[in-house]
Amino acid sequence: MSDTITEVAPRAEPRPVAPKKRNWLKIVATVLLVVFLIALPILTGSQVAYLKVAQYVLIGTVGGIGLTLLVGQAGQLSLAHPFFLLVGAVSYAVLAGGRAGDDSASPDLVGLGLPPLLAVIGAVVICGLVGLAFAPVAGRLRGIYLGVASLSLVFLGLWLGQSLELFTGGTSSGRPPPTFELFGFAFANSTPAPTIAGVPIQKQQRLWYLFLVFALGAYFLARGAINSRIGRSWRAVRDNEAAATAMGVNVARVKAGAFTISSAFAGLAGVMTALWLDLVKPDENEFTGNYSLTVSIAFLAIVIIGGLGSVPGAVIGAVVVYGLQQFFLLGANQFGWFADAQFGGLSAVILSAFVYGAAVVLVVLFEPGGAAAIGRRLTSRFTPRKEQ
């Protein structure tokens, strides 16, 4: 919240700026992180389950970035994120799905047979447009009223998912998402598989790199938006709509734009969810499932834990909320955690909910800026003070 609308005002006299000191520590850390992420499939080797956890974190990252832009930067509370995830997943399956008459096509499902890359772009665009369609409502409402209004989309998605079986495949079986392909290179298992350092690059390794590209793209797009005119107009509207109007910001358009962009991010996360699960299946009820109210809350927790409006924060939030859940599930599957009666019904999902619920409470009480504020404080300790 430190960056206020005052930065919009041009300085009276541009001072000569001292040559920017490069923060070597930051650069080295970033390079190390990127190398680590690229090498992850090699580090995990045949333990694909660990890679699945990391993939899931990237889904949370992309969705979380989208929500932090909307809630933190533009100041619009939304609980509708899972709905856009569902729209993205189903759109991808429909756009890329086998056309009627193809061998692979199921006679009960609609498919357009587009190339998968086009289908991903299409799914993202469709989600953006659906978000835009909600703009007339979003533009009129504020704060908690908007939050509850957006909740209606989750319920609408539940109902549509159940009734439009032609598109979604229905709640009982769902439909398989088409394999992602890029210029003839399929993101699926193959023989022989290319190897890096002795590790075969099969389906899950390929999906990891795909997700990494998606996540990095989302990250830098969001950073770019925040640091540009778009981000400034979001913050202006968030801080004071009347003042923003006075400064020439079209409030209605900015709000609609924020909702559209956030929905598009969620749509991409939806496509990733479909590929990750290898299944597109609407939920059976509103409180459990991949597109349910639980997910609404989880995404909000990602954003709060990371610090409202912070893109790197959303990454950390995704690690805490999405990563821990999958990590505990992995432990349950591989090492039999929570299996004994002594845990008293404690499951991976419940334990991770305890952790992120507590994290949300602690963040609001002690560090309202979230992980981003903690990070800023830590890095400022290691960077030389700027000369005034």
Added chain:
Amino acid sequence: MGTFVQLLVNGLGKGAVYALLALGFVIIFKATEVVNFAHGSLVLVGGYVVYALKDTLGWLPAALLGIVGAALVALLVERVFLANARRADPNSLALLTIGLDVIITEEIVRRVGAAIPFIGDPYDAQPIQLAGITIFRTQAIALVVGAVLITAFFLAFRFSSWGVAMRAQAENKEAAALMGIRSSRVTATAWLVAGALAGVAVLFMATQDFSGAGLGRGTHAIALIAFPAAILGGLDSTAGAVVGGIVVGLTEALSAQYISFEFSKSAVFLVMLIVLVIRPSGLFGTKELSRV
């Protein structure tokens, strides 16, 4: 015609329960400007106490203790967490209640386990046959209890010194404090009352008649339906909460019958959306004024 009357009574019964929950939201919002996302978990706490005690103590004492339990947990939430974060703005306090909601709900879900019990023993699944129509006993009793409690609340809100203090604080917190009204006490009682109402509501919610969903995540999700009720009426209007509750209850019952059961919950939210587009602050809510 018979079906319609039947739906009307059952819908009103559900509406009374939603009104109790929505009233809880509104009381807390009026006293503190905090939207309590943890209301669903208070509902679960009350239900869990009933479930845990009804076999040893009998249903009625367990039910009373459940109401007390929900009220005390609400008070605890306010005293321990919200009272210590006074300087945080209401929006971040709402986020705080989300965190609490997750923790409390998961704990109850863990404790209940696979049981997912129904807790409306004395009246559940015993429909009343009356002049050729079938009325769920749960909804009928809920309607009566709801009417009594809501009337009692409005009388207290209008005439008791607590009610006057509540309204004064809702009007202007600083002025009320200068007039000698203890803000912390008003806030604490608001949470206490809201918790107790949630404790009453759950006695009807976790039944086969009401939803077929036992005590668990399902009940928690039903409590979320009270959100549209409160929003529809206007978050700062007690009368609006009652109207909103009834609208939501009737919408759910009628659309479940005439459109489809799956659609009924979406219908509730669609009605709310339509109201919000026309009146962004709900039917009876105070319009937000912005000054430049």
